[in-house]
Amino acid sequence: MSDRDVELAVFAVLMGVMLVLGFAAARWRQPQSIHSLEEWGVGGRAFGSWVTWFLLGGSMYTAYTFVAVPALTYGVGALGFFAVPFAIATTPIAFIMSARAWSVSHRHGFVTPGEMAGARFGSPGLSALVAVTGIVATMPYVSVQLLSLQAVFKTLGVAGEWPLLVAVGLVSVSTFRSGLRAPALLSIAKDILLVWVVVSGVLIVAMSGGWGTTFRLAADHFARTPSPADGLLLSDAGQVGYLTMVVGSALSIFAYPHAVIAIIAARDRSTVQRNTAALPVYCLALGLMGMLGLFAVANGVVPIGRDLNTVTPQLFHNLLPGWSAGIAYATLGVAALIPAAVMSIAAANAFTRSIYRQYLRPDAGPAEEARVSRWASLVVKFGAVAVILLLDPAYSAELQLIGGAVILQTIPAVMFGLTTAWFHRAALIAGLVTGLVVAVALLYRIPQLGPGGVVVKAHFGGSSWSFGGGVMVYVGLIALLANLLVAVAGTVVLRLAKVPAGVDQTRPEDYTTDVDDPMVKRLDDLLDGLPRNPGGAHTRPPVRPLPPQRPVGTVYRRSRP
Amino acid sequence: MIAHCYQAMPQPDQRRRPLYWLLVVPTVAPLVVPLYNRLDPQLLGVPFFYWYQLACAALATVVISIVYLGTRR
Numbered sequence: 001m002s003d004r005d006v007e008l009a010v011f012a013v014l015m016g017v018m019l020v021l022g023f024a025a026a027r028w029r030q031p032q033s034i035h036s037l038e039e040w041g042v043g044g045r046a047f048g049s050w051v052t053w054f055l056l057g058g059s060m061y062t063a064y065t066f067v068a069v070p071a072l073t074y075g076v077g078a079l080g081f082f083a084v085p086f087a088i089a090t091t092p093i094a095f096i097m098s099a100r101a102w103s104v105s106h107r108h109g110f111v112t113p114g115e116m117a118g119a120r121f122g123s124p125g126l127s128a129l130v131a132v133t134g135i136v137a138t139m140p141y142v143s144v145q146l147l148s149l150q151a152v153f154k155t156l157g158v159a160g161e162w163p164l165l166v167a168v169g170l171v172s173v174s175t176f177r178s179g180l181r182a183p184a185l186l187s188i189a190k191d192i193l194l195v196w197v198v199v200s201g202v203l204i205v206a207m208s209g210g211w212g213t214t215f216r217l218a219a220d221h222f223a224r225t226p227s228p229a230d231g232l233l234l235s236d237a238g239q240v241g242y243l244t245m246v247v248g249s250a251l252s253i254f255a256y257p258h259a260v261i262a263i264i265a266a267r268d269r270s271t272v273q274r275n276t277a278a279l280p281v282y283c284l285a286l287g288l289m290g291m292l293g294l295f296a297v298a299n300g301v302v303p304i305g306r307d308l309n310t311v312t313p314q315l316f317h318n319l320l321p322g323w324s325a326g327i328a329y330a331t332l333g334v335a336a337l338i339p340a341a342v343m344s345i346a347a348a349n350a351f352t353r354s355i356y357r358q359y360l361r362p363d364a365g366p367a368e369e370a371r372v373s374r375w376a377s378l379v380v381k382f383g384a385v386a387v388i389l390l391l392d393p394a395y396s397a398e399l400q401l402i403g404g405a406v407i408l409q410t411i412p413a414v415m416f417g418l419t420t421a422w423f424h425r426a427a428l429i430a431g432l433v434t435g436l437v438v439a440v441a442l443l444y445r446i447p448q449l450g451p452g453g454v455v456v457k458a459h460f461g462g463s464s465w466s467f468g469g470g471v472m473v474y475v476g477l478i479a480l481l482a483n484l485l486v487a488v489a490g491t492v493v494l495r496l497a498k499v500p501a502g503v504d505q506t507r508p509e510d511y512t513t514d515v516d517d518p519m520v521k522r523l524d525d526l527l528d529g530l531p532r533n534p535g536g537a538h539t540r541p542p543v544r545p546l547p548p549q550r551p552v553g554t555v556y557r558r559s560r561p
Numbered sequence: 562m563i564a565h566c567y568q569a570m571p572q573p574d575q576r577r578r579p580l581y582w583l584l585v586v587p588t589v590a591p592l593v594v595p596l597y598n599r600l601d602p603q604l605l606g607v608p609f610f611y612w613y614q615l616a617c618a619a620l621a622t623v624v625i626s627i628v629y630l631g632t633r634r
Contacts, residue, residue: 087618273629277626280619283621
């Protein structure tokens with residue numbers, strides 16, 4: 001048996017075990033019925049601290065972390081490290097915002113950001129627009145995950161598109177059956193494997209002369225390349241691009257529907273807050289992977305067929321024994337499939353809640369909602385495969401940044417909406433549309449430059465707009481600025497013209513309420529067989545004037561000892 | 562009516578609001594790029610640029626934990 005066979009065997013066995021786990025997840029924590037959207041789409045909102053931590057980590061620190069970030073530092077050095085500061089800067093913001101999102105979602109039974117924005121500004125149109133934006137932005141992000149998986153297959157010597165399609169097919173079936181429980185359970189298994197990868201990464205570096213040697217060799221390498229943009233440090237002009245990418249990504253990461261899902265599937269408010277406090281621990285793993293990209297440079301790792309995504313798997317192949325490399329590959333594989341599953345569930349929920357139930361079938365029951373979401377999640381996954389075939393960028397991190405530029409445009413409606421209802425619904429819609437137009441127009445005009453400044457591809461070749469002199473600014477931020485200008489100016493004008501604003505269906509206390517509030521709905525009650533209307537209170541249409549208070553008899557109260 | 566009752570209720574975490582300002586520190590620390598875009602001082606052979614940003618992660622965990630414990634109701 002060659003080294004390659006051992007790698008392949010370990011990889012295949014571990015992936016098989018994961019798949020079985022994914023199917024078994026439907027029985028995990030025994031839901032009464034997995035056929036309601038609540039149960040399928042947000043895991044019944046009953047995940048405690050540990051599961052939430054794994055799920056948040058599993059869906060946010062993805063194969064992107066382990067494949068795309070090292071690929072970027074391998075290619076350009078310091079600039080690729082931007083993922084670390086952005087992941088850190090986002091946690092304090094998330095600490096405040098995610099708790100508010102948790103509260104309002106549980107008070108009103110929301111499962112998507114679109115519903116939050118729609119209720120806050122009294123506008124089903126805004127809700128639908130946020131949902132569509134979320135779905136469009138999620139697809140390239142899912143693609144990043146699939147590209148990472150493809151890189152693993154390439155390194156293993158399995159060429160072509162079919163292994164990817166098989167993997168996507170299998171994960172789709174498992175998601176289809178088990179909903180959010182599958183990725184939640186797999187995240188735990190993945191993180192156990194991840195510890196192994198991190199430990200072996202540190203060991204490899206220690207045995208190869210330590211970080212001092214690594215950085216010295218990497219510095220020599222970057223000094224030899226003709227590009228002025230790469231190196232161990234940022235160039236003066238490069239700092240602007242770095243900062244705008246950090247700020248843009250930090251704002252966008254929690255605006256994605258899949259981040260919202262992991263948050264509101266938590267059991268209570270403090271679970272969410274404790275988790276944001278613990279999330280920076282993942283940043284350390286992220287930073288280590290970024291530095292491993294430089295280690296790959298120092299050790300002359302050569303990617304397969306110029307595909308930089310294969311840098312991490314190649315590194316493992318060159319420096320680890322076969323069985324250990326197999327474990328590392330399986331980690332990358334699972335790290336790609338978990339977020340792909342969560343993201344497709346989130347995008348599917350957005351479609352079902354803000355579009356299907358709002359416009360197509362207002363009287364859809366919970367079983368129908370869950371069915372529609374399942375099929376929509378399939379569409380999202382295969383849409384992501386289409387994105388890969390259509391865009392094909394140099395760095396897969398660029399795909400994430402392109403998705404980020406799109407999702408950033410929902411920030412005024414969703415994130416600002418969590419703290420203020422000042423904006424006028426029409427102004428927000430105009431701003432969102434302006435932002436999207438600006439973002440897409442700029443992205444369309446960014447060419448992909450090959451070695452020596454040759455244009456490889458005329459459109460969608462990157463995510464930063466060049467202002468000349470090497471100064472690059474992240475397109476997402478430029479578009480967000482245009483978006484905000486329109487939203488603020490529009491609101492002022494509409495208010496002066498006394499155009500009626502939408503009715504805010506939330507109250508200030510909705511954003512701070514916790515699990516001990518009797519108005520908060522819990523899934524435990526549904527599981528305990530208490531619901532008086534089939535499917536539970538969560539399945540009420542959320543976007544309509546909120547009844548002042550439900551009669552005491554229908555309030556789901558959890559009995560406490 | 563509910564809003565009315567709500568205002569009359571004591572707000573335990575209102576008094577502790579200043580604590581939230583601590584969150585500015587870990588938000589800004591990874592954003593001051595010109596200050597940390599340098600090689601020295603190194604730590605275990607790792608240039609300042611890299612280990613400073615990793616240290617920011619530890620800082621974020623500590624500060625957020627303090628704010629969480631301090632504002633918990």
